[in-house]
Amino acid sequence: MIHVDFIDRPNTIATVPMVCMHCDDPTCAEVCPADAIKKNADGVVQSSLKPRCIACSNCVLACPFGVPKMMSELELMMKCDMCYDRTSAGKRPMCATVCPSQALAYVPLDQIVHERREIPTNTFYFGAERVTTKVYMMVPPGAASISVDVVDYMWEPPDEA
Amino acid sequence: MAKPPGDEKTLIGRYGPHLQYEPPGGWQDESRNPAEKLVQTHCCFCGQQCGIQLKVRGNQVIGFEPWEEFPFNRGMLCPKGVKRYMQSAHPDRLLSPLMRSEGGFRNATWDEALEFTAGRLREIQQRYGKDAVAVYGGASLTTEKSYLLGKFARVALGTRHIDYNGRLCMVSAGTAYKLAFGVDRSPNPWSDIPKADVILVAGSNVADCAPITTDYLWRCRGRGRKLIVIDRRMTPITRNADLYLPVRPGTDTPLLMSLLHVVLREGLEDKEFIAAHTLDFDKVAESVRQYDPVTAGRITGVPPESIEKAARWFGKCERGFAMHARGIEHHSKGVENVLSLINLCLATGNIGREGAGCVMITGQGNGQGGREHGQKCDQLPGQRSINDPEARKHVARVWGIDPNDLPQAGLTAVEIMEAIHRGEIKGLLSICFNPLVSLPDANFTREALEKLEFFGVIDFFMSETAHHANVVLAGSLQEEEEGIACNAEGRVIHIRQAVEPPSQARNDWRIICDIAHKLGKGKFFPFNSPSDVFNELREASRGGPADYYGITYEKIDRQMGVFWPCPDLEHPGTPRLFEGGRTFHADGKARFVVTEYRESGDPIDGEYSIYLTTGRVVSQYLSGTQTRRIGALTYQCPEPFVEIHPRLAAEHGIQDGDWVTVTTRRAEITVQASVVRTIRPDTIFIPYHWAGRRSANRLTHRTLDPRSKIPEYKVSACRIRKAQAP
Numbered sequence: 001m002i003h004v005d006f007i008d009r010p011n012t013i014a015t016v017p018m019v020c021m022h023c024d025d026p027t028c029a030e031v032c033p034a035d036a037i038k039k040n041a042d043g044v045v046q047s048s049l050k051p052r053c054i055a056c057s058n059c060v061l062a063c064p065f066g067v068p069k070m071m072s073e074l075e076l077m078m079k080c081d082m083c084y085d086r087t088s089a090g091k092r093p094m095c096a097t098v099c100p101s102q103a104l105a106y107v108p109l110d111q112i113v114h115e116r117r118e119i120p121t122n123t124f125y126f127g128a129e130r131v132t133t134k135v136y137m138m139v140p141p142g143a144a145s146i147s148v149d150v151v152d153y154m155w156e157p158p159d160e161a
Numbered sequence: 162m163a164k165p166p167g168d169e170k171t172l173i174g175r176y177g178p179h180l181q182y183e184p185p186g187g188w189q190d191e192s193r194n195p196a197e198k199l200v201q202t203h204c205c206f207c208g209q210q211c212g213i214q215l216k217v218r219g220n221q222v223i224g225f226e227p228w229e230e231f232p233f234n235r236g237m238l239c240p241k242g243v244k245r246y247m248q249s250a251h252p253d254r255l256l257s258p259l260m261r262s263e264g265g266f267r268n269a270t271w272d273e274a275l276e277f278t279a280g281r282l283r284e285i286q287q288r289y290g291k292d293a294v295a296v297y298g299g300a301s302l303t304t305e306k307s308y309l310l311g312k313f314a315r316v317a318l319g320t321r322h323i324d325y326n327g328r329l330c331m332v333s334a335g336t337a338y339k340l341a342f343g344v345d346r347s348p349n350p351w352s353d354i355p356k357a358d359v360i361l362v363a364g365s366n367v368a369d370c371a372p373i374t375t376d377y378l379w380r381c382r383g384r385g386r387k388l389i390v391i392d393r394r395m396t397p398i399t400r401n402a403d404l405y406l407p408v409r410p411g412t413d414t415p416l417l418m419s420l421l422h423v424v425l426r427e428g429l430e431d432k433e434f435i436a437a438h439t440l441d442f443d444k445v446a447e448s449v450r451q452y453d454p455v456t457a458g459r460i461t462g463v464p465p466e467s468i469e470k471a472a473r474w475f476g477k478c479e480r481g482f483a484m485h486a487r488g489i490e491h492h493s494k495g496v497e498n499v500l501s502l503i504n505l506c507l508a509t510g511n512i513g514r515e516g517a518g519c520v521m522i523t524g525q526g527n528g529q530g531g532r533e534h535g536q537k538c539d540q541l542p543g544q545r546s547i548n549d550p551e552a553r554k555h556v557a558r559v560w561g562i563d564p565n566d567l568p569q570a571g572l573t574a575v576e577i578m579e580a581i582h583r584g585e586i587k588g589l590l591s592i593c594f595n596p597l598v599s600l601p602d603a604n605f606t607r608e609a610l611e612k613l614e615f616f617g618v619i620d621f622f623m624s625e626t627a628h629h630a631n632v633v634l635a636g637s638l639q640e641e642e643e644g645i646a647c648n649a650e651g652r653v654i655h656i657r658q659a660v661e662p663p664s665q666a667r668n669d670w671r672i673i674c675d676i677a678h679k680l681g682k683g684k685f686f687p688f689n690s691p692s693d694v695f696n697e698l699r700e701a702s703r704g705g706p707a708d709y710y711g712i713t714y715e716k717i718d719r720q721m722g723v724f725w726p727c728p729d730l731e732h733p734g735t736p737r738l739f740e741g742g743r744t745f746h747a748d749g750k751a752r753f754v755v756t757e758y759r760e761s762g763d764p765i766d767g768e769y770s771i772y773l774t775t776g777r778v779v780s781q782y783l784s785g786t787q788t789r790r791i792g793a794l795t796y797q798c799p800e801p802f803v804e805i806h807p808r809l810a811a812e813h814g815i816q817d818g819d820w821v822t823v824t825t826r827r828a829e830i831t832v833q834a835s836v837v838r839t840i841r842p843d844t845i846f847i848p849y850h851w852a853g854r855r856s857a858n859r860l861t862h863r864t865l866d867p868r869s870k871i872p873e874y875k876v877s878a879c880r881i882r883k884a885q886a887p
Contacts, residue, residue, distance in 0.1 A: 009835065009837060010807070010817060010836055010837055010838065011837075011838055012838075013396065013397050013399065013400060013837075013839050014400060015397070092236075094227070097227045097229065097236045097237070098227055098236060098237055098238040098239075098242070098243055099237060100237050100238065100239050100368075100372035100375055100376060101372070101373075101375035101376055101379055102237070102379060115380070115383045116379075116383045117382065117383060117385060149838040150394070150395055150407050150806065150838060150840060150841055150842075151806070151838070151842065153406070153407045153463075153464070153467070154407050154462050154463070154464070154841065155458050155462055155463060155464035155465065155467075156462070157455070157458060157459045
């Protein structure tokens with residue numbers, strides 16, 4: 001339950017993988033009329049409980065990160081639960097285990113701070129709403145805008161005529 | 162005449178590609194019937210050969226589990242690796258030998274199919290001579306199979322014409338490294354990458370073609386070190402580059418020569434290293450004098466200040482590391498492009514040290530191991546030259562034949578197809594090769610295949626090329642046969658057998674031996690298992706540059722791979738070559754080799770004014786025989802497309818998603834436009850994994866590098882126009 005999207009393919013090669021951010025106050029759970037989305041003591045927000053989920057899609061609409069997906073054939077919302085079967089058994093989630101660039105990494109926070117140039121953040125603003133999450137996103141320190149047109153890197157010699 | 166029996170639609174309807182979306186028994190089945198065993202083996206796809214564990218139940222591969230202990234990839238996999246298990250238990254899997262029948266193929270017994278194959282090969286050789294039959298091999302085969310196939314061609318058939326699809330992949334790099342260093346292998350292990358100070362990636366779409374190598378580059382960058390990328394497209398690794406040089410297709414040599422020009426002008430060369438460990442520096446120094454950054458900028462389209470900056474970074478750093486792939490190698494001057502990069506590394510003393518060196522990123526599964534032991538037309542086992550009398554004597558002794566009976570070097574892959582087209586080669590036996598999709602100028606390839614008097618194929622799926630076959634022998638998938646492979650860094654790894662070939666399908670090694678027996682040469686093929694073949698290979702390679710004598714399956718398992726050369730059983734292997742500056746040349750010295758810029762074999766002009774370049778996408782592999790049968794991978798990239806810069810698109814009234822006809826001097830195909838700012842406006846890109854009207858290789862040309870004989874896939878001249886949906 002992870003999706004990878006080109007952000008804006010015509011203008012950039014950048015892609016972003018979207019996993020559940022596991023919010024400290026999960027909006028999906030708050031809007032669920034059936035109380036089908038539970039947060040564990042360790043902060044992992046579970047996928048919906050099958051006996052409870054009524055497939056209303058409130059959570060799909062409410063999630064600020066666009067994570068939950070309605071599986072209409074199963075009448076069930078499904079989302080990333082941080083591979084609870086694996087992580088609860090001491091393994092890493094599948095996505096972070098196989099990720100070829102380690103863009104998705106399952107490591108202690110101080111380790112990633114040490115290993116990367118980018119810095120981790122877990123605080124997001126959606127308008128006035130402040131959302132904090134268990135999952136961190138790496139952002140460039142003092143990010144400036146980055147040109148993505150190949151033309152900006154090319155050279156045409158000055159006309160000699 | 163080897164025209165496909167019946168129409169293409171019927172053949173595809175019967176043999177695929179069909180899309181497999183679910184594992185055997187469906188997604189829920191594993192929770193009820195868990196796997197019986199986990200087999201630690203490797204991915205069957207690219208040259209990195211990532212470690213993976215296959216879940217097996219009832220002689221079927223039902224899933225996978227990352228293998229985090231394997232040091233090369235530590236559990237990481239790309240989409241191809243994650244979905245590779247879907248090729249097993251696939252509805253398209255060939256389950257018995259097939260022979261031509263009225264309007265299609267019919268099942269045959271092994272005895273009938275083998276008798277027919279051997280009989281036809283014998284007839285053609287008796288009528289037209291031994292060299293009227295050629296053998297095609299594949300770089301996805303295990304090293305045992307590659308070795309066996311080379312021996313089969315030379316001993317069982319006695320033809321000099323054996324070559325393989327690695328000719329489309331690694332030969333420019335291999336030729337250049339042999340000239341410069343006397344050996345064809347990446348000199349540094351991948352663990353050196355994060356230790357470099359400046360990395361220069363030249364012509365490698367790392368993210369799509371060698372995905373987990375991205376992690377190595379990121380770890381280097383994470384240390385605050387610098388990444389320079391040379392490419393005509395911004396591929397995903399360019400996002401992380403500190404400097405990007407958007408080279409005009411076909412002009413890598415002057416760009417790389419200009420980097421050396423600046424290094425020498427600034428006095429950044431390593432004079433001690435050059436004096437102690439190299440030859441012919443002066444000639445190369447003289448040759449780069451003409452390529453000052455402004456002159457090079459005019460040719461390459463790269464800003465002179467970027468050339469200056471890249472050269473200074475690379476020249477001044479303590480540990481420079483160059484990595485290259487097909488982007489600089491798929492050219493009619495592929496060898497010169499690689500040599501130009503090697504010259505830069507030699508001049509700056511970046512060879513044979515921890516974190517400093519020059520490596521090729523091997524593309525095919527066993528691209529490295531597959532070329533070392535005998536399916537390359539000019540090489541004998543152990544990476545020995547077939548022209549070397551001593552090498553011939555050694556190998557002939559191991560094989561139990563007279564050295565005079567050992568054929569001389571034959572034609573290369575594209576040249577074999579041309580000889581078939583000319584009518585000189587009448588019979589072809591091919592394993593694990595889909596030339597109709599992968600060779601350049603696909604219409605020419607089809608014409609040639611139709612002229613064959615006999616065409617035999619060994620494969621596990623019916624490739625588009627196999628449609629032309631008289632007989633298709635159902636062989637084995639990678640997970641169905643034990644053996645070894647050698648990954649991009651020179652690490653020999655152990656492919657474990659996870660399952661038996663299903664139904665009547667047979668192990669490839671056995672099929673090759675079976676044909677040899679039918680040809681009356683059984684006494685040279687007394688093998689009962691891949692390990693028998695391996696033990697003979699060890700002996701045959703002994704004393705050669707690629708010395709495998711000291712490698713055993715058990716040692717590989719114990720050490721998680723053994724880097725060759727490994728000359729004796731106590732030897733731990735050689736992760737890094739050229740330490741202390743000593744190369745494999747007899748005098749130990751590296752050679753500078755003068756390079757020269759010339760025009761592409763398919764130059765642009767007023768009519769064909771745009772450069773066409775081809776390559777891969779992450780979810781597909783080579784000619785797609787396997788990956789176009791896996792649902793999730795095909796879903797990720799269902800069709801080829803053409804990348805066009807908005808400036809060029811606007812000139813032709815093309816918008817994103819429009820259909821575009823691309824025409825070269827040979828053919829045209831129509832694909833959908835992806836209008837992106839990440840490619841040069843004078844260049845378009847099409848991935849090549851598809852067949853028929855979607856085949857990018859209908860457009861490419863057969864100009865070869867004069868030394869390596871690699872085709873020039875990366876530069877064709879074309880024109881484009883907006884089209885209707887086909």
